[in-house]
Amino acid sequence: MVNQRLMAVLLLGVLIIVPLTVYADRGMPHDDGDHPMIFGVETKMLGEIARNFMIFSVTVMVWKPAFIYMNKNANQLFETPKESKKKLKRVDTLYMRLHYWISFAAVVIGGLHGYGSMEKDNGWMYWAGWAGMVLMSLTGALMLWKWPPKKVRKGSRMLHTQRVVLILTIVLLFVAHG
Ligand code: HEM
Numbered sequence: 223m224v225n226q227r228l229m230a231v232l233l234l235g236v237l238i239i240v241p242l243t244v245y246a247d248r249g250m251p252h253d254d255g256d257h258p259m260i261f262g263v264e265t266k267m268l269g270e271i272a273r274n275f276m277i278f279s280v281t282v283m284v285w286k287p288a289f290i291y292m293n294k295n296a297n298q299l300f301e302t303p304k305e306s307k308k309k310l311k312r313v314d315t316l317y318m319r320l321h322y323w324i325s326f327a328a329v330v331i332g333g334l335h336g337y338g339s340m341e342k343d344n345g346w347m348y349w350a351g352w353a354g355m356v357l358m359s360l361t362g363a364l365m366l367w368k369w370p371p372k373k374v375r376k377g378s379r380m381l382h383t384q385r386v387v388l389i390l391t392i393v394l395l396f397v398a399h400g
Pocket residue numbers: 276279280282283284286287321322323325326328329355356358359360361362363365366382383388
């Protein structure tokens with residue numbers, strides 16, 4: 223049962239991450255050698271950084287279920303389960319810190335990339351995709367902070383961890399970028 227669920231979740235993660243990396247390989251669209259600048263930096267480069275950060279951000283879909291699975295089955299998987307669980311926890315803490323900061327950076331850098339590219343191309347779909355990234359970050363932050371009421375945190379967790387907002391965001395970004 224655990225295995226089936228784990229496999230399904232991992233598969234979904236791979237299905238989201240692989241097209242993103244394939245897309246990354248193809249290079250950015252509008253690659254006609256004439257790139258707008260913002261703060262002295264090419265917006266194309268900012269777009270590439272944001273995209274790579276976003277790819278890192280969604281690897282959480284593979285790490286989290288794998289972490290939960292290894293933690294649950296540590297007795298069967300490791301020779302020294304207690305030690306291994308401690309190590310896993312340390313890796314998870316570090317990984318999640320990276321998840322928060324790199325995802326947040328993806329939103330800021332992606333926003334600058336979009337703003338700088340506006341005179342060239344300003345379709346609503348880019349901004350709808352970016353709004354999805356903002357929503358993911360906001361709900362992620364609300365989940366972590368203690369001050370909002372429990373109801374708000376619960377709703378945020380739901381929006382953040384179910385895949386609909388994320389998939390819609392990625393589809394919008396994909397389609398907008400041609
Ligand atoms: C573009 C931005 C982001 C994307 C695409 C994203 C995506 C995801 C996904 C898909 C999960 C679910 C992993 C799973 O359980 O399978 C997750 C978990 C999580 N994210 Fe994000 N995230 C983003 C930004 C953030 C930010 C900025 C924060 C915090 C400031 C954050 C905090 C969290 C937390 C705390 C969890 C773990 C929830 C749990 O324990 O079940 N995320 N993220």
